[in-house]
Amino acid sequence: MKPARELKAGCLLGMRRVMIDAGKCNGCMTCVLACAGAHAANDKSIIGGMMEKTPPRIQVLPVKGRAVPLLCLHCEEPACVDACMTGAMRKDPKSGLVSNEGGEQACVGCWMCIMACPYGAVRQHPDKKVALKCDGCPDREVPACAAACPMDALIWGEVDDFAAGRAMKTALALLEGA
């Protein structure tokens, strides 16, 4: 009998992800601006994001006077994918990235993914009736947030190191598989 971990669809092992080292975050919000810029329709810069009022997909959460960055972890078995009633939310079998954009099925903003995500990483789009989440910057070498972070609070690396190093370990352990 094989242990359950090996069965998981699109295993993360060896894949590169943005890891969060919350202790290093000083709340400068550069990641938020960079994310918004990267997702601007035309000018994909911080200024472009501001001009086009693109909503960011990464959040910097206030936690007792400290800042904690939060973005989608692109789970091995994403609860949001199970919950999605239109089939828009998918985990790409190759990249392992979870996204509700770019497929044949459209997101209708039913919020089932928001109900399902144990991290609160999916949000309502401020202007449209669709769910908004990190798409992992599939067209970039390094995701915009990690590339922009001046504090090394967001690090682009292989999942193995990530698991060991992440400062949100307790929270994640608590919520994992929930």
Next chain:
Amino acid sequence: MRFVIIGSGAAGVRAAETLRQIFPSGEARRSGNSFEDSGVQVDGRPEDGQVTVTLVSAEDFPPYSRCLLPAYLAGRCREEDLTIRPRDFFRKLGINLLLGREALAVDPGKKVVKLADGEELPYDRLLIATGAASRFPPIPGIDRPQVFGLRHLADARAIEQACVQMCTRPGAHAGAHAGAQPDSDSRLVAQTRSVVVIGGGFVGVEAAYALIRRWGAQLEVTVVEKEAQILPAQFDAYAAGMLQREMEKEGIRFILGRQVGEIVGQERPDHEAGREVGDRCRVVLTGSGTAGDSGEESLPADLIIVAAGITPNTAWAASAGPAVRRGILIDDYLETSVPGIYAAGDVAEFRTLSPERAGALPTWTPIWPNASAQGRIAAYNMASRRRACRGLIGLQNAVEFREVPAIAMGLVEPPVPAKGESGESAYMVLVKAEPEQRRYKKLVLYKNALVGMVLVGDISQAGVYGALLRKKTDVSRFADTIMNDNFNCGHLRSL
């Protein structure tokens, strides 16, 4: 290994695709959509072609989401938008999709499923994922032609057709409420068309909201609910009241605390000749209703939608002899009492409450996310990758009416202490109501663990609360922040 899945809803589709992730075939295998290519070792995988995955549906339409049927009725999406997978998905993955084929029986000795057209489908592992059907309560007149359920695309098409007929033929009322635009097809005002929805649960309320948004100018829509509030299975009375008021602003009328006792025919006035939907009828009400009830004894109805719950589709599989309570009974590995036959989704019911599900959580959990998760995990077990299915919350739902989103989960109202029971309740309820902002938040705790929640307006942290609820985490350590507007998963670091 022949895998056969009967039913192509959330559970069936998720099971089929998961089986094909474990045992990739054809194109998917070549293009790398497999475990193998993502670095996962899958032992004992049979050679290409040795595994077949067959997905059978009685419905003659590619797998679709019935959750979107209200949006379809509201005219917000077309039929082709209902499908839940890309057009060539099943072919690419090597899933044999048989549409419009009804399964009639299972012969577990011969290991075949008998289809209505006489074909026998052999299987090694079978998944029953036939979902549920609308429940029609035994009310006299419920079989009248104006009465519809809302479960399948065929139901939605029939309701739509009836509405179009009612709203466009001569005599349809143009302008049931002020400011409404007359439909271009409708002519002289004669009579308002009336829709009665029996049942103020999720499906009933969604159906009413859909019809009023599309045909509010020509239709009057009334929801009759036997409990004293709408959405009684999901929301507490306060949140239900907030959502009800939003829907009343759209023009939906609610009659609460009363039941439909009978549906009687009504003679058709002459000028209405030519009607195809059938005669108008009257819905006879029983019970005294909640405060402010108009006290009327019956309501006219041109169209009646029954949304009084669902019945799992278990009968066709009875020949296999699985144990059945409300649904087909399954263990934690989603296997029925018949070895090799599994069940998942609305048709299935857990035999027992595992410790993770104990408490307020029922054994039958008929919602989309649970059907998907069960289908996925059933696939692992069918593929002999043993995996328990735990921690599903039965009662949870997300709704949005007039841009007010709301999510409820678990036990939203602590049980009333039994008579003679004394001492402090082990339950604690935390509430924050801001009705002007259309915001409301309620957490129900049992011995320091979150067992229920209601969020209206701000739903951003619903999943975080949900995780705490599923994990039965002791939340006393962040009692000071848990009700804050900015409570988030970062707070759990301090654990």
